[in-house]
Amino acid sequence: MSLAGNAHAAPVAVQATGDSAYAAVDPFIGTGGEGHTFPGAVVPFGMIQLSPDTQIKSRKEGYDWAAGYRYEDTTITGFSHTHFSGTGHSDLGDVLVMPIAGEVRLERGEAGKPGSGYMSRFSHDDEVAQPGYYAVTLQDYGIRAELTASARVGVHRYRFPQGKPAHVLVDLRTSMYDYPGKVQWSRLRLREDGTVTGFRETRGWAPGRQLYFAMRFSHAPQGHQFHDTEQDVAYKGFPPPGEKDPRQRAQIEGRQLVGAFDFADADFAGGQRELLVKVAISPVSEDSAIANLDAEMPDWDFDRVRADAKAQWSQALAAVDVDAPADDRRRFYTALYHTFMGPSLFMDSDGRYRGPDNAVHQAKGYTNYSTFSLWDTYRALHPLLTLVQPAQRNNDFINSLIASRQQSPYGVLPVWSFHGLETWCMIGYHAVPVIADAYMKGIRGYDADAALEAMVASASYGPYDGIAQYMQLGYVPIDEEGEAASKTLEYAFDDWTIARMAQAMGRDEVAAAFEKRAGNWKHAFDPGTGFMRARLRDGAFREPFDPDASGYGSDYTEGNAWQYSWYVPQDVAGLAAAHGGEDKLIARLDQVFDAKVDPAVFEHMEDITGLIGWYAHGNEPSHHVAYLYAYAGQPWRTQERLGQIMASQYAARPDGLAGNDDLGQMSAWYVFTALGFYPVTPASNQYVIGRPFLPRATLNLPNGKHFTVVAEGLDDAHPYIGKAMLNGKPLTRAYLRHEEIMAGGELHFSMQAQPDRQWASDGGERPYSMSR
Template structure:
């Protein structure tokens, strides 16, 4: 098995090194399984280097466990490069923990870390630059392998071969020690990703039987008061175990500190700095399972039933089968490098929101209490500021209706349990972090409802959306309701907050109207126009405005960061965020030509990183366009609002090869739990959901020879190209089921019905296609006026 995975990984990386061209109302049925070549095309190491912050951990689609390697756990002042715990550029391993984020701009998790060791028992991890200074070990990428649901590496300093696989709630370890070696194992409950002082508030560890141990950790990291419970089952009972609290024990075997029990053979221990050592004798091979629960140790013990027996290969093959089924939603014909990038992107897009519920339906909510899901599976890890844009619209196309209904029901359950009575902002393990801006659960729910997803209480959903949009204590919402915009003298980052609140309100209006709630729809359609107060025709930017109605002075359109009027961006990146009202943007800039000129200026400006100072999220710069962060993701598609879709095709042809490459550093910025990846999947297919809940996609240009979406309603939607090549980047015409499309708009209803979208490509721009106002996306206000 290691040999076959090694061969696939080597071939994939070789194709990338060669830089091959990048060109050449829904009901639920399971997607077709992909053939193994699609599964083998995934390179889980893409995004593990640079600023991608992805993990190569073994996990399942939306799995609760992400079992994989950690190379560094750093303090909060140094943690940014290690948000996923693992970084390709490192050459030593801390161990293997069971929870990881993939592609976030903030770190946490890294729970229940194990490290196999030999020789002297060391309880401290040691230092990367000093081999044998602790239990840490060197490793080599030449002896590291990974594929969906599997990770393997050789721990060089201890000469142990590690293999990891998983079920939804359980991680399965298989370690092979040298013949005759006393197999040892360290369990470190102190270590945590984003490990600033005092993160571990309390932890417990106790022996349940000769083969089983359970425990918990209470942490205050990104999410406060997070409780995680675990259960360990060893195939072979340890011959000896030591339970240490390194705040009170001298950390070596056999020492009895005054007033404390001997750490050897302890049955239970509590404290803030627990670490355990296990010995098994010369067993050669060691296997053990670890189950997780946010509810209780008993819940973790019950979750061990996810994996019956000790057949590692069977568990691994079951994981591969689940990934094969999930990847089967998309069939691709593309150049090898593009095919690898796309299947890896789809793999990344299918990891969150992750399951956060025990086998019996119990889960922990944002109130810290235990609840039970009835009729749905509770999921958490919602990075909504990122994922409402493209990830959730993609999941509506590649996941069953039941799964998407589970996501909505999870949001509604969190709102019901929230001490504030609002929908999640950025949550994981059921808890709220309050990270980022907007109330972006609204477009996720509205888009799902308007695209036919049912299986949740739509009236409760509308009331939850209203509650979130009216919660005045959150991020300037009270000022927004009073003024129609967020004044800079009342709340920081007011321009960004206004623009995003307005879009969220528009999606609420769309859903209310579809439900026959005309009064609510009218109220929120008006709220959704509040951004117009910040548009300044004199400068052509959306600008901060005070409570007195005056624009903020002085004005610097490149000012970014904390203390500015913009979130993780500048006026150059954020002034174009009114995806529900392209007419307003055209109007502010004096017509079609004005919008085209301004968009050209964004991409063609002479900029560099120094212009924005140290802004970790302003990455992937092309002029002022910053693809490494979400506020820029729709910008290239805005040319369609001005009747110049050929310019979109031109810009996308430059963005894709620069921002997405094979190899560990292949992502220009954080994957943000699949948003960067979802952008690539949509863009490669030739269209993008600029305004979720609009019922339409803006057509760009394809990057694949052909593709088939196996939709959750059983229909198949085909994308086919004629004449595509490295130079033929322009759409000459597009035909839907043989009928020419007048412009760059694809309706979701047409996609959901199945059929074929044909792109005829050429080397020269067709500047006539898409000019007619009626053919433009969301080109009039209100939206329905264009129909």
């Protein structure tokens, strides 16, 4: 069994690279603007994400606080132990802890009103964020707070000021995307040995989510108080002895629980007033949380945990060695850092976890993961992880997907799942290309027959999002299912990846059936307008039609016709033919990028950001579009467009991401593009060459080999590829094969001031299309 969170020995040279990369990471990038990332403590793919929450907003106001932290804010509410990185929707924020000096207040209070509650002001001048470590001074209390983490345990170190009583508040009422009634039930218990345990069940993005925790203090509390602040409860039963006194309760259950623990001056040795708090979480039980605590943090050595977290991050970041100016390294390594946030570990130290059926299961022979943001991450994040993470990690992801399907009440692979539970968020069955891409690359440490069975079952589950109609008609009808054009297009791509894997497995009947379905994109194409459109059941396109229009539940998912009409990654040559030839395809691409678009047209669509014309880099449907020029014989135009995107959509500052990072997809796009290539079509085993943005970068591959990309003469005045050499031989095609990268070697670009319109322009040098 692989154990997520454990650092493994690395060669000295690679470790040195990792230490340098570690220092380049800026966790504050993405915490402002649209990025929705958090700056707190986490290890690669860890189950704990211990981070400050600046404000807890209601569900209707909470979009900008999806990660709990907003760089523009000036107050901290507390430190909670679970967070998403970069999502556009949210949940989590479990087990919020806040140290207090002086009077105990049980309510959060209001930002901008000091003393109105337990939240505190802070300044970025007093704030530090590094991979696996976070520190800040809570100005209203004079408390220095430090955070670090292992895979399942968050560790706090607080230094209290002299002269004021010290307390630690634990609030089980708060959540990201909060609303009344979200906590269905919870418990706080102080055990005889001083361990605090508890749980809560919430109904939110994932209904019925259960989370358990265990907490210990480095000094025994001298007193405590437990409260249920829920109002208007008609009947609570008969109280046990001492129940009327919150300081005598050893246990409390309810829906709005908060506790406070008191620490006497005599407990702090040497007048340092330092208190450590360690918190483990579990999806299974309070006793399992205690076992996780004992397994990962048996002592009180905060600095050891911090050093171990740094070692894990140094090793992970050493997957790529970049020689570039400081700002480029900062952007690159922060992006790489964000790609290791998810999927996240989701099992206890004994291998047990809670599945989509909300039952407890045992992972046998693999490490279980959850938090699969698949509509986003199948595009670039998962393909990147096949290059920068061990095969075992990728096998664990796929085994987790297969197990989830086997335990699902619906018998399908995850769509968008976290903490083991399905949210049914977004569209498609995009676990399918994740599995197919890995299989085609030779990552096969799982039952391939079970995987293919799960893929076919997910693609054939009629009740899901119009699949029954899709199988009958070859498209999803808009008069029966919303966002029908997008669903037809995405299902067709997913079907193509099933065909690819089935063919490689010798399952010809399955391959033929799904290859036919892969052509269903043609049912959405309207030759009269040149756009992908939604059809009615009777076969007519829905009228009236406005390609500029967008809206939730419209013909398209988080986009409009300008953005979705390019989603045929399995057959770009076929798309060009449908347009009337490559020249017309390029002319339409230019219309997308060169249009004068007022961003106000999308002010009702918070997900559509990062506009260059109609191109919207802040959302995933546009991510492959700039690379499509290469399919039409003009890779130099791809090079131009990528320059526009990189210059305008990424910056080394808190608001430096043009859109939600979406569990690493925005960052994975940056990593690939900076290296000089991108996986437009997962499961094709090809990466389309764009242009390099780094003078030199080396992939330290999981098989022990090294693939180096050199950009000779690269600077702002020389952005075009003049010549490409692969292992000393001319490369005249616009793509790399996966096996060429994994074999190691060198890709050498000679950069020049003017475009070479002949390089990779011949028809035989184009990337894969199923109809070519």
